[in-house]
Amino acid sequence: MMVSSSINTFTTNYCSCKPIPTSPIRRIHVRPSLDNAIEVSNGISYCSSPIQKKRSLIDHHSLSFTKHHFQILKSLSPGQYGKTYVVRSKLNQQIYCMKIQSKRLLKMHSDRVSFDVEQAILSLQHPCLPRLYCSFEDDTDHYLVMDYFSGGDLFSLLDRQPTLCLTEKQAQFYMAEMILACQALHQLGYLHRDIKPQNILLDHLGHVKLVDFGSSILISQATKNKQSTPVGTCDYVSPEILDSFQGDATYGTEVDCWSLGICLYEMLQELPPFYSDVSENDTYRKILFHQGQVSFNDMLPISDQAKDLINNLLTKRENRLTLDQIKMHSFFDGIDWDTIYQSKPPFRPRLHSDDDTSNFFIPQDILQEAKQDDNPDDDDDDYISLSQPITPPLSPLLKHTCYIPSSLEQ
Structure with missing residues (x-):
């Protein structure tokens, strides 16, 4: 009871934005x-x-x-x-x-x-x-x-599917191109830190483009300097980034590999694995104490290879697969990594004009x-956001108590 009360107090005090009501319909979460x-x-x-x-x-x-x-x-x-x-x-x-x-x-x-x-x-x-x-x-x-x-984004593509999911063959394609895009960003020296279906866009042919780099950081900076500010999005954030709220966390490319695992799970199982309709804080708890928490929906059966890949991504950082190891996983048997961008995507967007939205x-x-509020000349900063900010409690959500910074205490 104390944990829940402390966490709720923290969130209320720290977050200045009012929450967005969530719809019971899956894709409007x-x-x-x-x-x-x-x-x-x-x-x-x-x-x-x-x-x-x-x-x-x-x-x-x-x-x-x-x-x-x-x-x-x-x-x-x-x-x-x-x-x-x-x-x-x-x-x-x-x-x-x-x-x-x-x-x-x-x-x-x-x-x-x-x-x-x-x-x-x-x-x-x-x-x-x-x-x-x-x-x-x-x-x-x-x-x-x-x-x-x-071409839209992966989130919208999933929303248009009758089952709100993709087949494994379809997910294999999008996951492969997401891995290549993420690997390209890492080779350029940056972490993304907010990989999610909304940030996976599709070009006019249906191929993947990774976008939204406002939360990105130099890999050298993230691995050497202790991070103190969690960034990302609730359902997709890694436990290492959540731990940064303690002010003594460093991390590397493994945080993006975690988010890729979340995306693969969502493509095949409809919802992110740690999603909670109770509260965002409940999701944070599940992420921080994720060992043994990943379960699969029997109504949406997937292969053992898919389960194994997901389990090896949503695990402790020291056991988590690297991007090169992901590419070698049996889930991707049949993928030609050198020519995938010349192959035909599972879906080709229907476009009526260059500015089709x-x-x-x-x-x-x-x-x-x-x-x-469609006037870009407005000087006000009263913007409408589809995704409001929230900062999670410190990772010692500790099973016993939750530390609240003294500056936020009533």
Whole structure:
């Protein structure tokens, strides 16, 4: 009783945002993020259309861009620190995604989100990641203009399935491309720290693109410097990141491998393995004390190979498979890792135009609110977010008591 009371007191005192009601319908279980930078799709949806792939890019390095170089076409998912739009460049008439982030809010939460890190990653121009077209700023906001991916996200793809799941063959494909994208990010020197279906986008052919790098961090920094701020999203965060709230945690690529395991489980079993309809705190408890907690739904049977891979990802960090070990697992028998991006995806998005947003799922009530606030010139920071922030209790949720920082005590 004391544990529950302390945790609830902590969450109430620490989190300034009101919770979002969750729907009993599976795919609308919008869950709070651990850091204020996260949105359900982080408001980002990127992807090159067939027309965009043929475009002749303008030499944007020689130009000084402003928001007036772009025509706002459609609003996408609003985020905790800003808004995202489908836009058309007035210079080359191509479609892009424009992410606008409030400088004031970014400064307030600089321990949780970094515009500079996201900009740096997008600037690397890796084929598994969105391409940055340009970035600029004004007195109140930062702007990122990047590829718009009209194929939707993995979350929306799952939502459209009759069973709300994928077959193992389909999951094998998406998981394989997610692994390659994650491996590419690690090779560039960064951890993602918020891999989830909403951050796995699909291009016009249906291939995977990894997005949303606001919570990313240099691997060298995460492994050498003790981390004190949990980031990520409730159902997908690793126990190592939750432990960072104690202020003495370091971690590495294993945190992204954990999140990949959560995604695979969700693709095959409908819900994340530690999901709780009781509270987010109950999910945190399950994650922190995850040993022996992973169970499988007999109504959604999966192979022993799939179970073995999941169990070897959702385990202690010292036993967790690395990305190279994952690629060698029997679950991926038959996958040609060298040619998968030339293969045919299980689903090809149906697109009616370059600026089509129909492949993204956004709850109607939130979408209506977003449409009422669809002016990027507004100076207010009263953004609507599909995924509100919450900071979990310290990992010594200790089975006995929960430490509450003195600054938060009543």
